[in-house]
Amino acid sequence: MTEMRAGGAQRDRVPRPPAFTEHFATPWKLGSSWSVDELVAPVPERSGPMLPTFPDAKLSAVLCLLADGPNGAEVLLTRRSMEMRNHQGEISFPGGRVDPGETAIEAAVREAHEEVGLDPALSTIVGELEHLSTIVSKSYIVPVVARLDAGERPHLEPQTMEADRVMWTPISELTKPLTYRLERWGNLPLDRPLHFFELDDETIWGATGRMLFDLITLPR
Template identity: 40%
Template sequence: MSLDTLRERLAERLLPPSDWRLEAGPVRSDFDLNPGASRWVEGPLKPAAVLITLVATDDGARVIMTRRADSLARHTGQIAFPGGRLDPGETAVEAALREAWEEVALDLASVTVLGLSDAYETGTGYLVTPVVGWLECVPTLTPSPDEVAEVFEVPWDILMDPAMLRRDHLETPAGVRRWFWSLTHEDRYIWGVTAGIVRALRLRLYGKEGEPALATAEDAA
């Protein structure tokens, strides 16, 4: 395993932050598994960003994730990356870093931004840009109680293993079946947009399922 190999792959395969454009459209979406479905809300997509932070450890790379506070109005208790809507005039990188500071008090000076993954359209009308950052040591984090119930790390190998991903579904009140990606690590169920973003990152780095065994092995912990 080589953390250097992984970092090089990320820097090589991700979109440079300077190439980000607010008007760019989605590459992946909730509708990839639900062709023909309509968005739950009308109007233009609302720009947002999340920070996917890889932490270099002696046991390999790990990824910082959060469990959303139960007091939030929407998506309570769900697993997510730190992130949120862009403020006027912000870039995706600026928004992702700001949100990480606000949600878990991540020291932004310690984060090296490696690039951007594929923009993702959600069924709730957001266009989410995943920003990928790198930390050379395990950070001290303090979750904001108003937003985050728990902050934890998931091994990179788990997130990038195609065997961990599965298709799940739920039934809407109208009786419509909505499909989404999901994975489970320990007792945590990662699903929906977060799992879709994870899968999109894996495809960008390693290609289609079934093809990248050797490449993933090079980066495995």
């Protein structure tokens, strides 16, 4: 196994099967960084119609919020509380279930306000990343991309028990050497690839890892 960055406590909580393979090639230049303008330029306004892959999928939406920082674009992430029933300690985007009568955008913005205190008036919606389905939570997720409007960055912190950390992570941290790897777990349906970003203090994987990978690898 290639020695990656430390990855934090979550690194040892990943429920890997007995058999899996690792792949370390990156489709980006190591250490790559982009401004928010460059990062969002190829994001489509709509990534396609909603087509859940199983009949009982629960419609969900997350907010992928970007802001310019001293080293290029940064993305807003949260760490799920260990008190949660599912996905304890995992890094995620603010988000949750889409309520009846809501659009995915409305749900993503509402959830970000409820979870971290983001004023809806401070961000502008850009578009959507590719929709995806999760097996464990049986969710159909719409990743809504937004950018923080110019001005002083607001103070954000956990507002509920759902999250215990709010973090602005530079995209350049995700593209550093010894940070990214792809794993293939042989017991998953369709042998899906799982994308891992191991930072110095946290491990990002699962649906969040997939969405970040999709964002970074959009053709630009």
